[in-house]
Amino acid sequence: MKTKLLIAMLLVSLTGMAQELFVFTEPASNMAAKSIGLRLNNFIMPETYTNKTNYNLVPEIMLGVSKKLMVHGDLFFSNRNKPFSAEGASVYAKYRFISNDEVQRHFRMAAYGRYSFNNGTIDQEEINLYGRNTGYEAGIIATQLLHKVALSSGLSFTKAMDNGGNHTFIYGKPDSKAINYTLSIGKLMLPKEYTDYKQTNVNLMVEFLNQLNLGSGKYYMDVAPSVQFIFNSVARVDISYRKELTSTLFRTAADGFFVRLEYNLFNAF
Amino acid sequence: MKTFIFLIAGLICMSASAQVSKVTIQASGLTCSMCSNSINKSLKTIDFVQNVNPNIQNSSFEITFKTGSAVDFDKLKKKVEDAGFTVASFTALVNFNNVQVKANQPIKVGDKTLYILNAKDLSLNGAKQIRVLDKGFVSGKEFKKNVLATAGGGNGTYNVTI
Numbered sequence: 489m490k491t492k493l494l495i496a497m498l499l500v501s502l503t504g505m506a507q508e509l510f511v512f513t514e515p516a517s518n519m520a521a522k523s524i525g526l527r528l529n530n531f532i533m534p535e536t537y538t539n540k541t542n543y544n545l546v547p548e549i550m551l552g553v554s555k556k557l558m559v560h561g562d563l564f565f566s567n568r569n570k571p572f573s574a575e576g577a578s579v580y581a582k583y584r585f586i587s588n589d590e591v592q593r594h595f596r597m598a599a600y601g602r603y604s605f606n607n608g609t610i611d612q613e614e615i616n617l618y619g620r621n622t623g624y625e626a627g628i629i630a631t632q633l634l635h636k637v638a639l640s641s642g643l644s645f646t647k648a649m650d651n652g653g654n655h656t657f658i659y660g661k662p663d664s665k666a667i668n669y670t671l672s673i674g675k676l677m678l679p680k681e682y683t684d685y686k687q688t689n690v691n692l693m694v695e696f697l698n699q700l701n702l703g704s705g706k707y708y709m710d711v712a713p714s715v716q717f718i719f720n721s722v723a724r725v726d727i728s729y730r731k732e733l734t735s736t737l738f739r740t741a742a743d744g745f746f747v748r749l750e751y752n753l754f755n756a757f
Numbered sequence: 758m759k760t761f762i763f764l765i766a767g768l769i770c771m772s773a774s775a776q777v778s779k780v781t782i783q784a785s786g787l788t789c790s791m792c793s794n795s796i797n798k799s800l801k802t803i804d805f806v807q808n809v810n811p812n813i814q815n816s817s818f819e820i821t822f823k824t825g826s827a828v829d830f831d832k833l834k835k836k837v838e839d840a841g842f843t844v845a846s847f848t849a850l851v852n853f854n855n856v857q858v859k860a861n862q863p864i865k866v867g868d869k870t871l872y873i874l875n876a877k878d879l880s881l882n883g884a885k886q887i888r889v890l891d892k893g894f895v896s897g898k899e900f901k902k903n904v905l906a907t908a909g910g911g912n913g914t915y916n917v918t919i
Contacts, residue, residue, distance in 0.1 A: 507789050517786075520795040521839040555839050589786030589843035590896055591816060596786075635788055676789060682813035685794050721794035752791070754798035 507691045508631050508638035510672040511714040511726045511748065515640050516596035516631035518558040518584050524756040525550035529562075531619070533744030542568050542741050544619050556584045562604075564619040569608050576606030576652070578617065582629075594633045600644075601626045607652035613659055613738040614699060614708060615648045615666045621657070623648040627668070636676040644668045646699075662703035671696045674716075689718035697730070701737060708735035710742065724750040776867040777828040778850050778884065783817040784837050785845035785896060795840040803832055817846075827868050830915065834893050847894040853881035861906065863914070870914040872906035887917040 508515035519525055529546035545565040552558050560580040565572060579602070586597035602625040604617040615621050627644025648664045650656045657664050678690040693714040700707045714728035726748040735742065784796055793813045800809045800818060805826035810819040822828050830847070837844050856864050860877040863870045871887065889895075890903050894915075905916040 509789070509791070518841055520799060520841050523795065552841075555841055584841075587786070587843070588897065589845070590898070591783065591785045591845050592788050594786040633786070633788065682790055682793075685790055685797070685811075685813070687790065689790055718789070718791055721790045724791075752795075754795055755802050 507636070507674045507676050507689075507693075507716075508633055508640055508672075509691065509716065509718075509724065510638075510640060510674060510695060511693060511716065511728045511746065512695050512697055512712050512730070513640060513642055513670045513672045514582060514598075514600065514629060515638065515672075516584060516586075516598040516629045517594070518556065518582060518598070519550060519552040519752070520754060521552045521555045522755050522757055523552040524753045526751050526753075528749045530747045531744060532747075533741035535741045537740065542566060542744075543572070544568070545572075546619060558582050562618070564604075564606060566608065566619060575608040576604060576619065576622070578602060578604035592633075592635045594631075596631050598629045598631075599627070600629065605652055607655070609655050610651055610657055610659075612740045613663065613701065613704070613706060614742075615646050615664070615701075617646060617648075621648045622651045623664075625668070638672075638674045640670075640672040640674075642668070642670045642672075660703070663701055665702040667700045667702060669698050669700075685721040689716075689721075691716040691718070693728075699737070704737075706736040708737045708739065708742070709733045712746070714746075722752050722754075724748070724752075726750075776852050777822065778852060779822075780820045780828065780830075780833060780847065780849045781817060782820065782833065782837060782844055783815065783846040784842045785816065786842040787816055792840075792842065796837055796842060799836040799840040800833065803836060805829070830869075830889060830894070838893070843896070844894055845896045847889040849887050849889070850884050851887055852884050856881040863906075868913050872914075872916045873919050874904075874906060874916055875918045881919075885919055887919050890916045890918065 527548035529548060531544040533542045535542060546562050548560055548562045550560045562578040564576040565574050582598050582600040584596055584598040588595045602617055605622040617623050617625050625644050625646040627642055629642040631640040646666045646668055648657050672695040674691055674693040677692055679687045695712045697710040710730055710732050712728050712730040714726055717725045728746040730744060730746060732742040790813050793811055797809055797811045800806060805822050805828060807821045807823045834844050851866060858864055858873055858876045858879050863872045892900055
């Protein structure tokens with residue numbers, strides 16, 4: 489009940505007025521054709537059952553292949569199993585298939601797919617293709633921009649496979665499939681009025697990240713509030729805290745900080 | 758004598774191609790300055806573009822051109838689309854030199870053929886603003902409402918109002 493109230497309050501306070509450059513989810517919009525984005529994603533997640541803190545570093549490159557297609561490549565490093573080392577990689581592609589644009593508004597839809605592999609141990613029921621599991625994901629995203637506010641929702645199917653290094657998916661085949669569903673809300677707070685590209689932009693976001701296991705019926709629901717700074721209209725810093733609201737899935741490091749540094753190169757190739 | 762002919766030829770070429778002095782594009786589908794900047798940088802890669810003056814607040818871009826270059830409307834539109842957005846309004850400042858317009862007859866301006874939808878029997882002189890109404894140059898909503906003289910579009914043929 490408390491949770492519902494909190495969600496409702498957040499929704500009310502945010503609706504009414506940016507943006508869709510979400511932190512934990514991708515919007516249906518793509519980056520510009522022929523541009524390159526470079527990211528350093530940092531997860532600082534204390535383990536629930538030990539005194540250890542997991543540090544995951546994910547360098548990421550994003551390419552705008554065409555106006556409708558973009559691809560990402562990610563490398564996963566962490567100190568989870570052994571001293572800080574490389575554990576896996578991921579490729580992601582997103583295709584925008586609907587785009588209804590109006591001045592300072594749009595409704596867009598996109599489809600995406602991801603394949604990840606990972607050599608780390610499997611120690612939780614949650615399926616996470618961003619640094620924990622080998623597997624694939626396919627999904628759709630719908631995003632609505634309304635001047636300074638953006639709303640986005642995604643639905644995807646995820647399938648975990650055995651990890652590399654003889655680390656099998658120990659929860660069994662029926663529990664290796666899950667549905668992820670997300671709701672993201674973003675609002676442009678500053679500047680109040682745009683005059684040039686050097687103005688620092690401040691966006692506030694809140695994202696709800698959920699997973700439902702199709703075999704066991706277990707689930708988790710997380711909330712992740714974020715603040716985002718955009719500098720010179722090319723560089724971006726995201727600071728976020730991800731918090732579990734409720735969960736019946738066994739997870740080893742659900743809560744923690746996320747910091748992303750991003751730089752965009754337009755017309756790079 | 759030869760030089761003289763070259764000069765004349767050069768002048769004719771210039772007057773034929775320098776007819777579009779400015780284009781203003783309003784883009785749709787964006788609010789933030791990073792999105793605006795991606796359009797700004799995309800437009801600046803075009804070889805015939807001299808300068809882009811963005812208005813981030815209105816998502817509009819005032820574009821001027823290098824002297825003597827032919828201005829390709831389709832390329833300007835494509836660069837906005839490559840950045841991930843759509844053209845909502847496209848106006849051009851065109852220098853006319855005593856052009857006679859007759860109802861339903863296209864006129865030739867440099868390398869472009871223009872159907873002026875709201876003009877009947879008038880003579881055009883000096884700089885006039887035209888607005889392009891073809892698909893991709895106005896919002897999808899507006900495109901459905903307008904009745905065009907030719908489905909054409911592309912190949913340098915445009916439906917415009919003045």
